Amino acid sequence: DAGVIQSPRHEVTEMGQEVTLRCKPISGHNSLFWYRQTMMRGLELLIYFNNNVPIDDSGMPEDRFSAKMPNASFSTLKIQPSEPRDSAVYFCASSHNTGFRAQYFGPGTRLLVL
Amino acid sequence: GQQLNQSPQSMFIQEGEDVSMNCTSSSIFNTWLWYKQDPGEGPVLLIALYKAGELTSNGRLTAQFGITRKDSFLNISASIPSDVGIYFCAGLAAGGTSYGKLTFGQGTILTVHP
Numbered sequence: 028d029a030g031v032i033q034s035p036r037h038e039v040t041e042m043g044q045e046v047t048l049r050c051k052p053i054s055g056h057n058s059l060f061w062y063r064q065t066m067m068r069g070l071e072l073l074i075y076f077n078n079n080v081p082i083d084d085s086g087m088p089e090d091r092f093s094a095k096m097p098n099a100s101f102s103t104l105k106i107q108p109s110e111p112r113d114s115a116v117y118f119c120a121s122s123h124n125t126g127f128r129a130q131y132f133g134p135g136t137r138l139l140v141l
Numbered sequence: 142g143q144q145l146n147q148s149p150q151s152m153f154i155q156e157g158e159d160v161s162m163n164c165t166s167s168s169i170f171n172t173w174l175w176y177k178q179d180p181g182e183g184p185v186l187l188i189a190l191y192k193a194g195e196l197t198s199n200g201r202l203t204a205q206f207g208i209t210r211k212d213s214f215l216n217i218s219a220s221i222p223s224d225v226g227i228y229f230c231a232g233l234a235a236g237g238t239s240y241g242k243l244t245f246g247q248g249t250i251l252t253v254h255p
Binding site for chain 1: 174182183189242
């Protein structure tokens, strides 16, 4: 079975540009999570969805960040405008439900904002 | 917020040796998860624990969910070079504002010398 799919795997952009990260969760999973990983702060939860509805976006750093989940098999994380401090690895994860089941991570998108 | 204390921060061992790492928390968790992350990849789920006292094995890996629900350990027996990586514990909260959110430990960096 396919795991969580993320695209692109790498993204290099210039400050001020819009960045869109994409995620396809594992089929049948109804919870989706976006994380950011940096050396300084480790893994941080940005936002999570349950049944396509955003449940908690308290981890989204600023209004420049937005996330959508238009259907059960697709989600996007958008940064507009991007800044150098947004450089990090962004992971998407999915699970069967929000409660207490294991989360499965995608391979991540490595973002570098120049 | 909730915090997980993971130890040790790093380990340097000889191939064939056993490894033990643990996580403790001041809060109760309903689920404990152990992940391994290789360079350039996303965290991969190793073991999921859902009941206090549960002891689960996955090949050479064994993990336990502490009786108090505030701790967990991971053991690796007869280490091999491909065990190299960063190991993370993660807990899913029992309730409150952290419901459904994974809390990660700081990670244990494992180096195995052939």
